Amino acid sequence: MSETTAQDGPMLAADGTPLKVSLQRALRRQKLRAVFLIAPLLAFIVITFVMPIADMLYRSVENSIVPDTLPRTVAALEDWDATSGEMPPEEVFAAMHADLVIAEEKKIHTRVGSRLNYETPGISSLFRKTGRRADRMDEGNYREQFLDIDKDWGDVEVWATIKRYSGTVTAGYFLNAVDAELTAEGVQMKDEDERIYLYLLWRTMLLSTLITLACAVLGYPIAFLLANLPLRTSNLLMILVLLPFWTSLLVRTSSWIVLLQQQGVLNDTLVSLGIVGDQDRLELMYNQTGTIIAMTHILLPFMILPLYSVMKTISPSYVRAAKSLGATDWTAFWKIYFPNSLPGIGAGAVLVFILAIGYYITPELVGGTSGIFISNRIAYHISSSLHWGLAAALGVILLSVILIFYYVYDKIVGIDNVKLG
């Protein structure tokens, strides 16, 4: 001890390097090895998961198609005042002609038309029609020639839209996703009969909450039985829980169609028992009821399994102790057992709710028109209407809702209390 303190300078390792440096080197090597080991996984996640999602989300604000396709028009429109109510000058029309000729050759004029059509209906056909004839125009006096092709080119709103959406990023998709639009007077809500997304988002939340509640109510007693029955019986019960879990989602959904439809098994049974008349069969399918029933069934294992794993760890001696101190069955359950099982309910609820909010196959098949979720609209815009910007914006909103929900949940219950097994 006294020798080392007597030494000047740092402590040295056996090979003469300072101990601190040598330790750091060893630790660095260890860290590097750890990074090296997870590198393939990291690369895999970044390339196949993070990048595509980030790219898709970026589309919710991306608008480069307008400035890229119509660069001259965008530049020429800069000096034009959209609120003046006057048509843009001849130079703008000439610029538009030059842009359209190039765009038509590259066949991208319809794409920019579709883009602007999202903001002002009718522009898509304007671009299609004009693109076809752009390269056959005479030089000079373009304004008249444009108006000849379609008088809508004289509509100030068309030009105002082009000017408004000439930036490389736009809030337009997000506004659309919350039923609003950017007009000359600023951001406004759309007409009552065009609003759809806020309502759908609300319905998605509401139905998901109902489904989560139904799963908790149905799953709790089953998990309780699983955790407390003798092993032989509980194994059998566990298989009954897992068997549907292993069955394809589509198979389970279509079986519900067979069971629930108006000419289905359930209705037929009720009619033959005389409980309902043949004329007033129950409507259990192609509406919200169908979505709730089928999704509760499909998501039930996600509630039961975490609940079970938590209940399994609750020692039976707690309840026994409570009873020995004079508690009734109910008090023992409510004061002792239930609080101990809360982390399981929490885990199950988070799992079921987050899964439910993003579901779309089951609502699509059994939800009719009143039982579909916002994800069905996202799927529709991705694969049918090809309105990817709006789909991305809706996706961002859905993702944020889940993150907010997660945050609030963490604040109230604490994510550390969630036990999945």
Added chain:
Amino acid sequence: MKFTYLAAASAAALVVASAAKAEDMTIVSWGGAYSASQQNAYHEPYMEKNPEVNIINDESSAEAVAKLRAMAEAGNVTWDVVDVVAADAIRLCDEGLAMEIDPDTMLAPAPDGTPASEDFGDLLVSDCFIPQIVYSTTFGYRTDVAEWNGNEPDDICDVFDLENFPGTRSLEKRPINNVEWALLCDGVAAEDVYDVLSTEEGVDRALAKLDTIKDSVIWWSAGAETPQRLADGEAVIGSTYNGRLFSVIEEQNQPVKMLWDWQVFDLDGWIIPAGLSEERKKRALDYIYFATDTQRLADQAKYISYGPARKSSAPLVGKHAELGIEMAPHMPTDPNNAKNTLLYNYEWWADNRDDLDAKFQVWLTQ
């Protein structure tokens, strides 16, 4: 030693396998009975003639436009030939995602030497589109509905008549065809339908007519849903593609009949994606030349009740390959079925689809 030998052998096998795959050709279509008819009529004879080619069936036609767009953006087109409806072909062509076709040099002439452009005639609706079949969207109804008191619908407007023909309808979950039928039954003459639809009041009028039956409608998004619902008795009348109804009626013997009144004609055919390598393009064109000649188009009608797109194929249409019944009376183009027909206006829909779809979807959720 043994291990290295095995490894070398399996490596060699892999090389052989990938060499055999060099001539893979991915053909995209709609699946089900339709793909089967193409397999029988085109793919198998073609592979017999060209043993080095291996045709792979993909069933993604319903999302063809979206997927081709994504492929073009990624710069990696993996499809060689794609089966799409005419409206999608027009969209793909406009966006430069499909190759332009010169019918007279790239397609086979009729047996009597008539050039392809004449043989296909008006059905060449886009520069990129090679028509294959004429199909129609039409109605089927159950024949055993007690509440109808022995009546059978013979008029498209019976679909909107809940009093005489009560029961659940099965309609497509998009405005195309539905709004046309609604206007026809609201007293609009067939030639004025698209003029009326071009105004906002016209669209509202069509939706108002649909409103009268909205509570009795289940909506479909896949062509197989209506036949299924008719067979289950879940719906008593519903629209779908005529070939699907044919298979429910003739192949599955369900108590269902056709209502051909105001069937809506549509076309289905091939496109070749733009941006293929020279070699793949050549092979795709070779396939198209073979698969769209007069005999081949007539052959397809042996397996499915869709009318061949060539005039010269019509007289060659014979009997169903398995059932042995005459196919001609089941074709949408048969004069008995085609008394009232609507050829739907591609250009109008290309221009107005986005707007009307949005409006229709809002109407549905309300």
